[in-house]
Amino acid sequence: MLVVSEETCRKVVTRENAFTAIEGVFAAMAAGEACNFPVIREAIGNADALYGFKSGFDRKNGVLGLKSGGYWPGNEKRGLTNHQSTVFLFDPDTGRPHAMVGGNYLTAIRTAAASAVSIRHLARKDAKVLGMLGAGFQSAFQMRAAAEQRDFERVIGWNLHPEMLPRLAETAAELGLPFEPVSLDRLGAEADVIITITSSFEPILMRGQVKPGTHLACMGTDTKGKQEVDAELVAAATLFTDEVAQSASIGECQHAVAQGLIDKADITPVGAVVNGKHPGRTHDDEITLFDGTGVGLQDLAVAALAAEAARSAGLAAEIDL
Structure with missing residues (x-):
């Protein structure tokens, strides 16, 4: 299984390739080639945090997985990002874990890419x-x-x-x-x-x-x-x-x-x-x-991008579970 750190994600995922990935997954969703699964998101009764899971399967690109994480409103005072998350990718043919990818930077850049897609096509x-x-x-x-x-x-x-x-x-x-x-x-x-x-x-x-x-x-x-x-x-x-x-x-x-x-x-x-x-x-x-x-498919799209780019650049750790 590949392990891709937050630092590595920042190196290999840019605004340009994130935009392309998000625009592509929106197109796949609209064409019925990718689907999101129901979201689980709950207040956990601790630190005023919201925690949950977003998941989905992009059949067109063979990407299956989930993002686990949420929102901790007090984190900024601790010098941390309020949004905390990790993305897990799985082999859709076997179910075996393929990658664990830091999700904080990816959440921010994929959210920005989504609004940018809307601006390009609608403003x-x-x-x-x-x-x-x-x-x-x-x-x-x-x-x-x-x-x-x-x-x-x-x-x-x-x-x-x-x-x-x-x-x-x-x-x-x-x-x-x-x-x-x-x-x-x-x-x-x-x-x-x-x-x-x-x-x-x-x-x-x-x-x-x-x-x-x-x-x-x-x-x-x-x-x-x-x-x-x-x-x-x-x-x-x-x-x-x-x-x-x-x-x-x-x-x-x-x-x-x-x-x-x-x-x-x-x-x-x-x-x-x-x-x-x-x-x-x-x-x-x-x-x-x-x-x-x-949507979960946004997270999976940029996580798959990060995993492949990190692997190709020799920046991903590999472990056996």
């Missing part, structure tokens, strides 16, 4: 202002990936805890873009693309704050009860997601579904746009929303 071509709602660990990954999809001229941002906004400013400076902290009203009125990446259980951005033509990538809601944007905003948008079942049950769309504002049939897999089976955005004034719930 207006003339989008110039990137809005960031949230300034946690994953925000830097999100901004870097988004900046490669459109010719943004500036970045604006908001965070519940303003003392964290320097992370956004530093990342924008790294990208050569000016950054300005703004109110939620200004964020919605000025941004052409908005990425939400928080752990909120209450809506932050409301329908009346978002201008026509905006593309939203809602990336923080992956658990029952979480919510980043108003249900009425969800209902007003043309909706896309990684997986419809998760979107309606644990994603950003869960609240609009529960309130009867939308139906599952109103949500389209983004892979259908990638495959050319759905037109995506149809006019410049349309609000599009990608509900990035985070």
Whole structure:
């Protein structure tokens, strides 16, 4: 069995090859060539942590496995990443373990790749202002990936805890873009693309704050009860997601579904746009929303990429169980 460390994952998995892997797995899902299995995600009653499993099988690429991990909100104070996870890959022909891969970096880069896929396929071509709602660990990954999809001229941002906004400013400076902290009203009125990446259980951005033509990538809601944007905003948008079942049950769309504002049939897999089976955005004034719930197949895709790249480069340890 291969063992691939977090450090090695950072060396071999880039934004470019992660984007390709995630775009490909979304396409495979939409074509019925890959499937996710039901998610297990529970509060464990310790350290306010959420813990669970995401798993699936990509028949097209022969990738079978699971990600085990969750969210520990106190980790940042300990100098650790709040999201902790490990990916396990298995030989689909025999069931034997193939690889154990560090999942923290991969979770961040695959989440950013997912929103980047949505921006490439759904945002207006003339989008110039990137809005960031949230300034946690994953925000830097999100901004870097988004900046490669459109010719943004500036970045604006908001965070519940303003003392964290320097992370956004530093990342924008790294990208050569000016950054300005703004109110939620200004964020919605000025941004052409908005990425939400928080752990909120209450809506932050409301329908009346978002201008026509905006593309939203809602990336923080992956658990029952979480919510980043108003249900009425969800209902007003043309909706896309990684997986419809998760979107309606644990994603950003869960609240609009529960309130009867939308139906599952109103949500389209983004892979259908990638495959050319759905037109995506149809006019410049349309609000599009990608509900990035985070599916196990995303984790497996980048873990398989990491395992093969590490093996080829001689950077993976090999052990017998």
